């Protein structure tokens with residue numbers, strides 16, 4: 397007897413949520429732009445669709461595909477990564493609750509936890525996710541409800557142990573949220589490693605073409621709100637079911653991705669495997685080239701065998717992804733390198749076909765200045781795109797030369 401194997405990642409990325417249209421046979425389902433749906437009778441919806449803020453067929457298809465690729469029970473598509481994060485935090489915490497978050501999370505996430513949500517009573521403490529014992533101490537001492545980490549981190553590409561952090565969180569009755577934006581579901585499956593929730597800025601690798609802003613939350617199947625001292629936390633829905641809570645709050649506050657952007661994000665998923673392979677291979681080639689470059693003091697990329705995160709990355713990631721950073725002598729040199737490339741565009745963001753270069757201390761990480769955690773002054777971050785790697789290497793070499801970083 398022949399059994400059909402479970403389809404692999406790339407097969408599911410192409411087909412889940414993309415079944416040919418029942419009426420026309422379109423191999424790409426039509427884009428559903430309608431804001432409202434005709435009903436067959438009062439309280440008789442057609443296929444459950446009523447009004448676009450609640451549910452939309454194009455958004456649903458993308459959410460099904462993303463949930464499948466992350467190995468989650470449900471996914472929710474948001475108009476931005478930040479709205480996804482904010483909605484998730486509102487579902488999982490109440491005023492007075494505590495969050496232990498990685499001290500090198502994305503700048504917007506850092507601001508959410510240090511400026512925005514504390515104004516509404518949330519308590520939050522930055523922790524070094526590389527020091528699992530210290531995380532455990534904070535979580536126990538503060539009675540944290542959430543541990544929130546990003547791996548690999550930005551812009552130093554540190555890798556953190558998702559399984560160990562999940563254990564620390566669960567032992568204390570907290571949940572672990574992992575921002576999987578840098579790895580994408582192709583390179584890393586946080587839920588399989590024990591995380592409870594995954595968040596994405598789909599603006600980056602999922603969309604993959606710098607032509608949309610979007611976010612997503614993926615929830616482990618069957619996840620419930622952790623109990624509170626008084627007993628079960630049943631949330632707004634009376635069920636305590638985290639997916640139901642997210643569905644309720646997303647619709648209640650209207651933080652939904654537009655059908656057009658959901659369609660683009662879904663299209664991005666179909667090429668994600670191929671793109672991540674190429675991004676990772678080119679980033680490794682660039683990292684190896686820069687490591688041997690006389691003007692470069694350090695390269696941060698877990699794909700390099702000597703990188704401190706290499707072994708852990710080899711265990712929990714399929715490859716090391718398309719972002720790397722390197723250090724030149726000082727801030728002036730770093731700024732000039734970032735301004736001297738021709739193939740790499742000087743721009744924030746990452747994860748797309750076109751290569752991008754930036755100077756993190758002022759362009760993406762200014763929100764953290766003065767924090768315990770300081771960036772090296774000479775740091776430059778690259779998002780390695782899909783161009784020919786020879787052209788990318790030549791471009792960086794010319795920029796290092798033009799910046800006067802060579803020969804000092």
Ligand SMILES: *Cc1c(COP(=O)(O)O)cnc(C)c1O
Pocket residue numbers: 476477478479502504505546550575577578596597598599600609610611
């Ligand atoms: C960009 C980014 C975000 C925020 O997403 P937006 O789509 O810009 O709102 C969150 N986390 C990480 C790791 C990011 O790179």
